[in-house]
Amino acid sequence: MREIVVISGKGGTGKTTVSAAFAHLAENKVICDLDVDAPDLHILLDPKARETHAFVSGHKAEIRHDACLSCGKCAALCAFDAISLNNDGYAVDPLRCEGCGVCAHLCPAKAIDFEEQHCGDWQISDTRFGPMVHALLFPGQENSGKLVSLLKSEARSLAKAQGLDTVLCDGSPGVGCPVISSLSGASLAVGVVEPTPSGRHDFQRVADLCRHFRVPLAVIINKADLNEKEADAMAEECAQRGDALLGRLPFDPVVTRAMVARKALTEFDNPVGNRLKDMWSALQNLNVRR
Incomplete structure (x- = not known):
């Protein structure tokens, strides 16, 4: 079983947009939203709860x-x-x-x-793309790392029970405790980054975190055409570090239109969605451990 976690050094980079597209494209998978403090993958996938459980901790x-x-x-x-x-x-x-x-x-x-x-509730739900495990902490509650570990364990158990070979996770932003829990046991991290000086700094932090835990990293540069110089610098860093560069996504209002329609970008024909399809194909060709 392979476990792919989409991460970013900060919030708002397009991580959930990429996760939704990959959830649409992936076969034989369980979807898992690990951003338990402020989840939003459910907005695009419209899950229907099959089971709801209390998260009790602390x-x-x-x-x-x-x-x-x-x-x-x-x-x-x-x-x-x-x-x-x-x-x-x-x-x-x-x-x-x-x-x-x-x-x-x-x-x-x-x-x-x-x-x-x-402290919160977690659920196993059904979506148009397959089963989904997700949760929401109550405001101000802690132990998000523990809840992330619980979700990953449940997602793995669900995949094993249903004979599915992939767990696809929308990870938490940043590099804190929930991100560390997200990366635990992962086969591959997909880092979604932005081409700005602060975005490059965030990218370096998340790349160092993946290297520390020996998790291979593949990179997507989002909104790359807004700052081609920084995008080129990030691509050069990927080459120097030995991280795979899946590709670059342009800034395009179609992303917002897809969000409003609660659709993944790959569910209809558009240039960004087509690039994401190519990136998913490139990801399949990576030597990802299981």
Whole structure:
């Protein structure tokens, strides 16, 4: 089974547009949206939920006032200043609480509950391109890397159960924890980059991350005609690093029209969609481990 993850050094580079096109073109695959903080692949693929599950992770402290002695030990021990005294007694600020559990374990009255948190929901859905695994964290919740790992595990299990040979993932932007989880066990990363000085910096960071985890990287330069000098510099860097350059995409309003129509660019005839078809064919010819 091969696992392809589409990533970018930042948001807004066209990663999901590329992912939707590849999801349309790929055969025998499970689609997986790993951008759990702000997913948007579902906008183009219109998934119909088959299963919905709660994502439970981490803990938060909550003081039971009926049992609290108002000794203040919890507030004194809290390293995050999450516990303060108000008119009703001591209380935990859920936005400051880091879930370390010190207050609950050392409260002399055992008056602090330390429950697991319902941080979001994940789903297995059906789309016109095949099965899809995706999720959404609630606002302000953490553990996105753990949720990404869960989605990848579920996608692999689903592919194995249905005899599918590809897991195609729309990864998270940036180079943080969810991206590291996205790359774990991947056969190939496809980096979508923009030809600007900051875009080249982002590209270098994500390329270094792939190299660190020994994940082969193939690159697509999006909106390449807006800054051909930077696009050429990126292509040269790909050659120097040994990364495959799948090709360049032009800036074209057809991308916006496809988004409005909630279609992948490859679902109708247009120059950008045709280039994406060529890039997918080029990707098939890469020596991708399984």
